[in-house]
Amino acid sequence: MTPARGPxxxxxxxxxxxxxxxxxxxxxxxxxxxxxGGHPDPALxxxxxxxxxxxxxxxxxxxxxxxxxxxxxLPALRxxxxxxxxQRGLAAQAEDVLITTGSQQAIDLLARVLVEPxxxxxxxxxxxxxxxxxxxxxxxxxxxxxxxxxxMDVEKLEPILQAEGPRVLYVVPxxxxxTGAVMPLARRLxxxxxxxxxxxxxxxxxxxxxxxxxxxxxxxxxxxxxxxxSPAQVAYMISYSKxxxxxxxxGVLLAPAGIARGVVLAKQAADVHSGSLEQLTLAAMLTSGRxxxxxxxxxxxxxxxxxxxxxALRMHCGDLLEFDEPLxxxxxxxxxxxxxxxxxxQAWVDFGLEHQVLVVPGAAFSISGAAQPWLRLSFAxxxxxALRQGAERLGRGLRKLATTA
Amino acid sequence: MTPARGPxxxxxxxxxxxxxxxxxxxxxxxxxxxxxGGHPDPALxxxxxxxxxxxxxxxxxxxxxxxxxxxxxLPALRxxxxxxxxQRGLAAQAEDVLITTGSQQAIDLLARVLVEPxxxxxxxxxxxxxxxxxxxxxxxxxxxxxxxxxxMDVEKLEPILQAEGPRVLYVVPxxxxxTGAVMPLARRLxxxxxxxxxxxxxxxxxxxxxxxxxxxxxxxxxxxxxxxxSPAQVAYMISYSKxxxxxxxxGVLLAPAGIARGVVLAKQAADVHSGSLEQLTLAAMLTSGRxxxxxxxxxxxxxxxxxxxxxALRMHCGDLLEFDEPLxxxxxxxxxxxxxxxxxxQAWVDFGLEHQVLVVPGAAFSISGAAQPWLRLSFAxxxxxALRQGAERLGRGLRKLATTA
Numbered sequence: 001m002t003p004a005r006g007p008x009x010x011x012x013x014x015x016x017x018x019x020x021x022x023x024x025x026x027x028x029x030x031x032x033x034x035x036x037g038g039h040p041d042p043a044l045x046x047x048x049x050x051x052x053x054x055x056x057x058x059x060x061x062x063x064x065x066x067x068x069x070x071x072x073x074l075p076a077l078r079x080x081x082x083x084x085x086x087q088r089g090l091a092a093q094a095e096d097v098l099i100t101t102g103s104q105q106a107i108d109l110l111a112r113v114l115v116e117p118x119x120x121x122x123x124x125x126x127x128x129x130x131x132x133x134x135x136x137x138x139x140x141x142x143x144x145x146x147x148x149x150x151x152m153d154v155e156k157l158e159p160i161l162q163a164e165g166p167r168v169l170y171v172v173p174x175x176x177x178x179t180g181a182v183m184p185l186a187r188r189l190x191x192x193x194x195x196x197x198x199x200x201x202x203x204x205x206x207x208x209x210x211x212x213x214x215x216x217x218x219x220x221x222x223x224x225x226x227x228x229x230s231p232a233q234v235a236y237m238i239s240y241s242k243x244x245x246x247x248x249x250x251g252v253l254l255a256p257a258g259i260a261r262g263v264v265l266a267k268q269a270a271d272v273h274s275g276s277l278e279q280l281t282l283a284a285m286l287t288s289g290r291x292x293x294x295x296x297x298x299x300x301x302x303x304x305x306x307x308x309x310x311x312a313l314r315m316h317c318g319d320l321l322e323f324d325e326p327l328x329x330x331x332x333x334x335x336x337x338x339x340x341x342x343x344x345x346q347a348w349v350d351f352g353l354e355h356q357v358l359v360v361p362g363a364a365f366s367i368s369g370a371a372q373p374w375l376r377l378s379f380a381x382x383x384x385x386a387l388r389q390g391a392e393r394l395g396r397g398l399r400k401l402a403t404t405a
Numbered sequence: 406m407t408p409a410r411g412p413x414x415x416x417x418x419x420x421x422x423x424x425x426x427x428x429x430x431x432x433x434x435x436x437x438x439x440x441x442g443g444h445p446d447p448a449l450x451x452x453x454x455x456x457x458x459x460x461x462x463x464x465x466x467x468x469x470x471x472x473x474x475x476x477x478x479l480p481a482l483r484x485x486x487x488x489x490x491x492q493r494g495l496a497a498q499a500e501d502v503l504i505t506t507g508s509q510q511a512i513d514l515l516a517r518v519l520v521e522p523x524x525x526x527x528x529x530x531x532x533x534x535x536x537x538x539x540x541x542x543x544x545x546x547x548x549x550x551x552x553x554x555x556x557m558d559v560e561k562l563e564p565i566l567q568a569e570g571p572r573v574l575y576v577v578p579x580x581x582x583x584t585g586a587v588m589p590l591a592r593r594l595x596x597x598x599x600x601x602x603x604x605x606x607x608x609x610x611x612x613x614x615x616x617x618x619x620x621x622x623x624x625x626x627x628x629x630x631x632x633x634x635s636p637a638q639v640a641y642m643i644s645y646s647k648x649x650x651x652x653x654x655x656g657v658l659l660a661p662a663g664i665a666r667g668v669v670l671a672k673q674a675a676d677v678h679s680g681s682l683e684q685l686t687l688a689a690m691l692t693s694g695r696x697x698x699x700x701x702x703x704x705x706x707x708x709x710x711x712x713x714x715x716x717a718l719r720m721h722c723g724d725l726l727e728f729d730e731p732l733x734x735x736x737x738x739x740x741x742x743x744x745x746x747x748x749x750x751q752a753w754v755d756f757g758l759e760h761q762v763l764v765v766p767g768a769a770f771s772i773s774g775a776a777q778p779w780l781r782l783s784f785a786x787x788x789x790x791a792l793r794q795g796a797e798r799l800g801r802g803l804r805k806l807a808t809t810a
Contacts, residue, residue, distance in 0.1 A: 007572070007606045007638050012518040012667035021673075042468030050471065054463040054682070058456050063447030066455065066650035101506055101654075101676040108675050112542070113417040117522070133674040137517065167412070201412045233412050245471035247681030249506075262417040268426075269538040270513050271506040275680035276652035277459070 011137065018129050019345050019364045026349070027358055033390035035309075035377045036358035038177060038330055043383075044301055045245050046285075046294055053284035057277065065280065071268050073099025074279035080286035081252040085238070088209075089223045092254050098263060101274040103207055103239040103251035106263075107131050107170070109270065110203050110235055110255075111138035113262035120166030122200070124152045126333075126365040126374070128177045131170060131205070140168075142367045149324060151181035154190045161198045168201050174217045175208035175329025178365045178376035182327055185218040192224055196231035201259070207239040208329040210295050213303035217328070222254060235259055240282060242330070243295060248278045302330065302380065305387060309379040312388045316395030320402060321375070330380035335373055340398060341405045342371040355397035357390045416542065423534050424750050424769045431754070432763060438795035440714075440782045441763035443582060443735055448788075449706055450650050451690075451699055458689035462682065470685065476673050478504025479684035485691035486643075486657040493614075494628045495641070497659055503668060506679040508612055508644035508656035511668075512536050512575070514675065515608050515640055515660075516543035518667035525571030527605070529557045531738075531770040531779070533582045536575060536610070545573075547772045554729060556586035559595045566603045573606050579622045580613035580734025583770045583781035587732055590623040597629055601636035606664070612644040613734040615700050618708035622733070627659060640664055645687060647735070648700060653683045707735065707785065710792060714784040717793045721800030725807060726780070735785035740778055745803060746810045747776040760802035762795045 006013060020036065027034035072078065078094040085092040100106040107130075115121055117139025123132065125147035135142060143164045146153045152171055160166075171191070173183035183191075195202050204221045222236035235255040240248055255263060267273075285291070306326040313321055313332065323334040343351070345363045352358040362374030377394075379387055411418060425441060432439035477483065483499040490497040505511040512535075520526055522544025528537065530552035540547060548569045551558045557576055565571075576596070578588035588596075600607050609626045627641035640660040645653055660668060672678075690696070711731040718726055718737065728739040748756070750768045757763040767779030782799075784792055 007661075007664050008518055008667040009521050012670055015667075015670050017670060018673065039472050042472065045468040045471040047466050047468050047471060051463050051466050054459060054466070058459040058463065061452050061456050061459070063450040063452050066450040066452060066652040067444050067447065068646075068651040101680070104674070105676040113413055116414050130674055130677070133670075137671065137674050241473075246473040247471040249676055249678065249680045256412075259412050262413040262420075265417055265420050265422060265538075266542065268423065269509070269535055269542050270675070271510040271654055272535065273654065275506070275654045275683045277686060278680045278682045281682060 034358040069273045076283040098253045102249040106237040106253040108134040122166040122169040151183040154187040201233040212328040305379040312391030320398040332377040357393040439763040481688040503658045507654040511642040511658040513539040527571040527574040556588040559592040575608045606638040617733040710784040717796030725803040737782040762798040
């Protein structure tokens with residue numbers, strides 16, 4: 001009758017929290033340089049712009065604004081978000097977009113409405129851990145697609161689709177976390193072909209697409225799909241976390257009508273609607289027209305930080321680390337030399353404490369959690385001097401590791 | 406390999422949205438009186454208090470406030486919420502409470518971490534529909550416990566626990582939606598006894614507990630459990646929606662450590678954390694110390710509206726409706742006379758359009774969705790004159806129904 005277990009389902013009783021969070025708990029230590037967090041430099045957060053919009057919202061606040069809102073989102077924010085997507089080249093009206101409590105919620109709701117427990121979800125070799133967690137909690141079987149310098153190796157995908165039959169594929173084509181890779185146009189078109197042919201729903205997560213340094217990335221899969229007459233099912237999401245502020249838990253989902261309907265039903269039961277004050281504030285920010293100038297200042301700022309870290313790594317880590325120059329986003333994905341031992345995640349926490357520089361090991365992003373010869377180095381948060389210091393400490397620590405190996 | 410179905414899981418493809426939402430879409434029509442919505446009178450929403458707190462937050466805003474926050478919630482809001490629970494008689498420190506994106510999220514997360522698909526969840530005969538939906542989406546088998554004027558009939562519970570073996574029981578002991586019932590102290594103690602004996606986790610949802618008219622309800626199950634040395638597992642939640650504002654999607658969950666750990670893991674993957682601007686604003690509101698005077702003014706305001714509707718119903722609906730005087734909350738739960746036909750939900754929508762008064766039929770709150778001889782009449786939103794007019798139109802409509810029967 002009542003099985004002998006504690007209150008929690010085994011899925012949750014046995015789950016572990018994000019290893020990155022454990023590391024980030026150390027980031028505030030005196031003298032620590034953290035290259036571990038994927039969060040922006042506070043100096044780059046638009047406090048002034050947000051404050052002005054907050055004041056505007058405060059001035060217009062009435063009883064009506066404080067009622068329950070629509071699950072799909074505040075109309076003004078749906079309008080502004082659709083306009084933003086339209087500027088990116090997507091066909092989108094306000095009624096096509098859903099406002100979610102961050103992109104995390106979009107991933108989570110899509111996992112819940114698309115994935116029957118036990119069904120496969122195809123993912124890249126390395127992923128944002130909380131995305132994998134959302135799929136796991138939906139009971140998904142994670143299916144790895146080989147991934148390299150240009151992201152998911154779509155040429156290797158077809159036999160995997162045939163053998164494993166995933167119904168869903170999750171991909172981050174622009175400056176992915178952690179690899180920083182950009183999927184080239186040809187691969188995007190091929191991926192759409194395969195998705196359409198095999199009936200695989202694509203979840204395209206695009207939080208970093210605006211943070212390009214040299215040139216804008218190729219068009220989103222969702223746009224290419226639209227242009228081809230929508231042969232595939234593509235659910236496309238953007239986030240305001242990286243381009244406005246993480247504290248505003250707000251993202252936008254553009255999905256085919258049938259999928260959107262399922263997501264709305266799921267969201268009704270998940271949180272009814274995303275916070276209204278934040279939606280009002282963000283809507284005011286977007287209608288101020290200042291987003292573009294904000295992005296125009298963000299890109300070179302991140303590009304400069306990326307360049308500082310890259311140069312410092314070359315100087316201090318020499319041939320112990322191999323990496324591509326960052327083209328956008330927040331991360332350098334660095335391959336560790338064969339001369340270095342493969343360490344488990346905990347050992348990298350110890351490394352961080354010993355050398356006063358936190359880095360996230362590739363294991364944290366892998367499906368299996370097994371040790372990997374990779375490090376994710378975030379240049380988004382620390383100031384330039386801290387980036388240089390971090391690279392120097394990393395170099396020193398790696399050289400010590402190499403001698404002990 | 407790939408089963409022949411659309412992208413959505415059958416669970417979502419076949420789900421229907423809330424019937425109340427469909428009805429509420431009609432509430433704004435010219436001349437319509439809606440007794441259908443469980444949302445407050447905009448005149449009772451603390452726009453001024455919220456505005457002042459918003460301005461305070463705007464003044465203190467810095468880059469740091471805009472970063473990712475903790476999944477468990479903003480420390481200042483956890484503190485203030487723990488203090489509130491403490492005032493209600495519960496032992497609670499800041500580290501014991503979790504901030505959720507409304508109580509809806511607390512219900513949803515608890516469903517996901519506690520209920521294995523197919524497992525039973527015991528519920529009252531009539532429930533807030535989105536709670537049932539959250540349990541359904543978690544794959545729960547809903548087990549009905551007979552319910553009457555004083556809520557769940559706990560004397561009938563034991564054989565059900567023995568026969569059906571639910572691991573979880575969801576209950577709203579104070580001014581439940583839709584019944585308005587208050588569970589007496591003796592039943593609360595008996596429920597705890599049974600929960601402890603049979604290893605059933607109690608989910609105690611208390612959004613209306615502060616909205617009492619004559620006297621405060623008995624202590625929460627969570628408090629009684631603590632006082633008894635915590636023999637049972639009780640997850641207790643309150644909401645700021647009904648006592649501050651629905652637009653602030655914020656609720657508080659107080660759960661045993663093991664359950665809380667599971668909920669935090671689930672929330673990390675669900676939305677990372679609840680909106681920071683709203684948490685900052687609510688924390689400022691609560692630390693202003695004005696909540697108590699706000700509640701002191703809310704209670705008589707709702708009590709007066711309840712009395713107006715009750716009196717108008719007695720005057721205009723006579724013996725076609727039978728109901729208890731509301732003791733708190735937002736609803737009158739009225740039994741329809743046997744002289745009236747049992748109508749399906751759609752017929753009540755038509756009734757609303759014909760007679761210009763919207764009411765929610767009991768079917769919308771039942772597990773099966775079958776027609777019920779009950780109506781939920783909300784007095785929270787309309788002004789006194791509209792309440793009287795609504796009762797008059799309802800009476801006219803019911804008498805017409807009685808003659809056609």
